[in-house]
Amino acid sequence: MQEDHAIMASNLTKKYGDLVAVDHIDFEVKKGEIFGFLGPNGAGKTTTIRMLTGVSIPTEGTATIMGYDIQRQTIEAKEQMGIVPDISNVYTELSAWDNLIFTGQLYDVPKKFRDGRAEELLKMFGLYERRKEKVGDYSRGMKRRVCIAMALMNRSSVLFLDEPTSGLDVQSVLIIRDLIRKLNQQGLTIFLTTHNIEEASQMCDRIAIINHGRIAAIDTPEKLKRMIESLQSVEVAFESTPQNALKVLGELPQVSEVVKQGDKFRLFTNDPPSTLAATWNYAQSNGLKLITVNTVGPSLEDVFVKMTGIRPATADEETDRT
Amino acid sequence: MPGQGRAMENMHLSHLGREVRVAWAITTKDTRTYYTRPPSIMFGILFPFSLFLSFSIGRNMPIATQIPVLVAQTLFFASSSIGPVVIPSERANQTFDRFLTSPVSLLAILMGKTFAGIIYGIGISIIPILVGIVFFGSQIANVGALVACMTLSTLAFSAMGIMFASIPGQTPGQVMMPLNFVRIPLLFISGVYTPVSELPLWGQVLSMASPLTHTIELARYALGGETFFGPAVNVVVLTIYAALFLFMGIRFHIMNQRKE
Numbered sequence: 001m002q003e004d005h006a007i008m009a010s011n012l013t014k015k016y017g018d019l020v021a022v023d024h025i026d027f028e029v030k031k032g033e034i035f036g037f038l039g040p041n042g043a044g045k046t047t048t049i050r051m052l053t054g055v056s057i058p059t060e061g062t063a064t065i066m067g068y069d070i071q072r073q074t075i076e077a078k079e080q081m082g083i084v085p086d087i088s089n090v091y092t093e094l095s096a097w098d099n100l101i102f103t104g105q106l107y108d109v110p111k112k113f114r115d116g117r118a119e120e121l122l123k124m125f126g127l128y129e130r131r132k133e134k135v136g137d138y139s140r141g142m143k144r145r146v147c148i149a150m151a152l153m154n155r156s157s158v159l160f161l162d163e164p165t166s167g168l169d170v171q172s173v174l175i176i177r178d179l180i181r182k183l184n185q186q187g188l189t190i191f192l193t194t195h196n197i198e199e200a201s202q203m204c205d206r207i208a209i210i211n212h213g214r215i216a217a218i219d220t221p222e223k224l225k226r227m228i229e230s231l232q233s234v235e236v237a238f239e240s241t242p243q244n245a246l247k248v249l250g251e252l253p254q255v256s257e258v259v260k261q262g263d264k265f266r267l268f269t270n271d272p273p274s275t276l277a278a279t280w281n282y283a284q285s286n287g288l289k290l291i292t293v294n295t296v297g298p299s300l301e302d303v304f305v306k307m308t309g310i311r312p313a314t315a316d317e318e319t320d321r322t
Numbered sequence: 323m324p325g326q327g328r329a330m331e332n333m334h335l336s337h338l339g340r341e342v343r344v345a346w347a348i349t350t351k352d353t354r355t356y357y358t359r360p361p362s363i364m365f366g367i368l369f370p371f372s373l374f375l376s377f378s379i380g381r382n383m384p385i386a387t388q389i390p391v392l393v394a395q396t397l398f399f400a401s402s403s404i405g406p407v408v409i410p411s412e413r414a415n416q417t418f419d420r421f422l423t424s425p426v427s428l429l430a431i432l433m434g435k436t437f438a439g440i441i442y443g444i445g446i447s448i449i450p451i452l453v454g455i456v457f458f459g460s461q462i463a464n465v466g467a468l469v470a471c472m473t474l475s476t477l478a479f480s481a482m483g484i485m486f487a488s489i490p491g492q493t494p495g496q497v498m499m500p501l502n503f504v505r506i507p508l509l510f511i512s513g514v515y516t517p518v519s520e521l522p523l524w525g526q527v528l529s530m531a532s533p534l535t536h537t538i539e540l541a542r543y544a545l546g547g548e549t550f551f552g553p554a555v556n557v558v559v560l561t562i563y564a565a566l567f568l569f570m571g572i573r574f575h576i577m578n579q580r581k582e
Contacts, residue, residue, distance in 0.1 A: 056579065
């Protein structure tokens with residue numbers, strides 16, 4: 001049902017000369033959903049968000065926001081949305097208060113509601129005490145919070161967040177993720193682009209994986225993981241790691257690929273018991289002490305790697321490099 | 323049906339009211355944020371004053387007769403400098419995107435920016451008028467002509483600045499350079515240093531096509547001097563340029579959005 005959809009993109013395309021940045025993509029975002037748009041840098045995430053928010057005009061295709069066509073009913077569509085771009089585009093010469101008030105004016109929020117809304121948001125975002133200071137003096141995390149607060153001044157129905165936590169310290173990341181969850185619980189639909197797989201997995205109801213301008217998969221994080229259930233692995237760590245461990249483990253029977261992750265090795269296999277036994281034998285015959293042994297199901301990262309073709313170095317590549 | 327017609331009319335009025343309010347909010351924000359920026363002061367104030375001084379010092383002419391030239395130059399440079407300072411700076415920190423994503427037309431956005439240039443131009447050009455009146459005995463002979471000169475000229479030149487600011491640069495310098503390629507040659511064909519009546523015929527034709535000519539002519543006329551083309555022609559030409567620059571500015575900004 002179209003009424004259930006906050007965002008609908010149909011055949012959306014953006015070309016820059018011969019380069020197709022976004023290639024005929026279709027997707028819907030349901031009302032009240034946190035929808036993740038996951039992809040590597042340059043995949044077309046920001047271009048898509050710029051088309052959906054009216055900054056950029058699509059080469060082909062259409063998009064609607066809460067039922068309003070962004071090209072034909074531009075004003076109505078824009079009234080429905082708040083936008084947090086990939087960089088915090090705040091007026092650094094103005095105070096946090098003035099930034100919010102100016103945003104309210106841009107959306108023609110009446111003065112009697114504007115002041116109250118600005119106060120409410122600054123308190124919600126923990127910035128009220130410093131509201132009169134110039135935003136230029138704020139930390140990066142605080143600027144990000146001002147930017148999100150500005151996007152909420154018009155009581156939007158859909159919030160677009162482009163890499164909201166990118167480049168922030170851990171504390172700011174946790175604060176912003178918590179705020180996003182709270183806003184979603186209040187009924188706001190959230191469209192979140194990120195290249196952070198963990199963030200997408202933790203936050204999103206559904207995820208679209210985009211690569212080279214095309215959507216590779218759309219589903220819930222758990223269903224996406226189940227799509228590649230066959231991709232099981234055994235994770236092992238030795239007390240001391242021999243130089244050639246990566247190469248030798250890669251040659252064990254049933255092991256299709258070995259990836260070194262910190263002090264651990266992840267052995268991809270379709271037969272974890274046999275791989276475990278082979279690994280045990282390898283450790284015994286080389287006098288190695290196993291300190292960690294886990295069998296691991298596919299993660300969202302595995303799905304992402306499989307869908308996008310982007311992956312960490314394999315055993316052979318690692319050997320070549322050394 | 324009369325009821326429906328009234329409802330439509332109210333809707334249009336409400337839409338128009340909103341556009342005006344948003345444009346004004348953009349103007350006031352720009353005045354607070356950008357008027358004291360070094361490029362605004364450099365290209366909008368220091369540039370016309372120093373050009374004036376470099377050409378007028380040592381010339382055997384009474385200062386009062388040169389005041390209209392200074393008024394015209396400040397109107398020209400100050401109002402055309404704000405757009406090229408504001409828009410590239412906003413493009414660089416992506417605050418210009420805020421306007422593109424807000425529920426308001428591109429015309430209202432650009433009008434807001436244009437008004438910021440108009441106010442700056444009028445504000446700066448009042449200084450030489452006051453200096454002329456207080457210290458050099460200048461007199462305002464025609465208030466209407468002065469008002470027309472200041473409003474139409476600042477509108478045309480501010481819109482010209484906005485049009486040039488559609489050049490997709492991210493620093494004021496990237497826009498100021500091509501703008502100065504146009505602004506400085508205009509000084510030499512607009513009767514700034516040689517009255518239009520003393521130019522050869524081809525020079526007079528060229529001069530007619532320059533909007534700055536009509537600003538200087540109107541300023542001279544308003545301060546008791548003579549106008550070669552006549553005040554009516556001056557007003558018409560400046561109005562045409564204002565409309566043309568606004569239209570082209572909007573077209574160029576739409577083209578930019580397509581390329582985004």
